[in-house]
């Protein structure tokens with residue numbers, strides 16, 4: 001399998017009150033095409049910080065992230081925007097939907113950014129809403145949707161442009177068991193059938209059971225790979 005993302009020596013600290021929090025300490029990580037990689041860890045262990053660094057949403061204090069061999073720190077603003085538009089899908093823990101847009105318009109945003117033709121855009125939005133079981137909710141604003149429904153819209157938006165790299169922060173946190181299982185199937189298909197590199201931060205044991213690899217984060221440090229059978 002081809003390595004799509006390589007992170008080396010990633011570090012990030014925050015100041016909180018008078019103390020320094022080491023949210024990410026010397027993290028090395030590879031993500032490969034066709035693979036579902038789970039990062040597991042207790043609340044506050046640094047998973048969200050790490051995912052934000054991997055996607056280039058935040059700058060590390062030290063270390064580097066290369067995607068397809070390109071160092072994120074070396075990209076100018078335009079190159080970074082294109083990388084985000086075309087190659088990276090990100091599922092935010094708190095969904096990150098635009099409140100004044102409908103569910104369908106939120107899903108449509110990445111397609112508009114790529115200037116997909118209107119007819120193709122409409123068809124793709126309908127397909128994506130169906131895929132996440134939200135076919136009848138396209139006209140609803142985020143505030144009219146439950147947390148789980150917003151989470152599903154966030155997932156549909158993240159995969160709209162068929163990214164090569166999908167990064168998802170607790171993507172089943174708000175979902176009931178049946179919907180979570182459908183999302184797991186979707187992520188597994190994206191990795192195993194479509195060749196997407198999928199990185200998921202989760203506490204969900206079912207998601208861990210579907211992973212090809214599991215890495216455990218503890219106090220900002222990422223441990224060696226653990227066997228899936230050790231994660232249940």
Ligand SMILES: Nc1ncnc2c1ncn2[C@@H]1O[C@H](COP(=O)(O)OP(=O)(O)OP(=O)(O)O)[C@@H](O)[C@H]1O
Nearest residue numbers: 014015016021023042043044045046047048049050
């Ligand atoms: N912007 C920030 N300012 C100050 N401290 C922060 C900031 N972001 C994260 N932290 C701290 O860094 C540590 C790691 O947080 P992070 O959100 O990455 O963990 P997490 O594993 O994703 O937790 P959760 O599962 O609860 O989302 C925590 O101690 C958190 O309080």
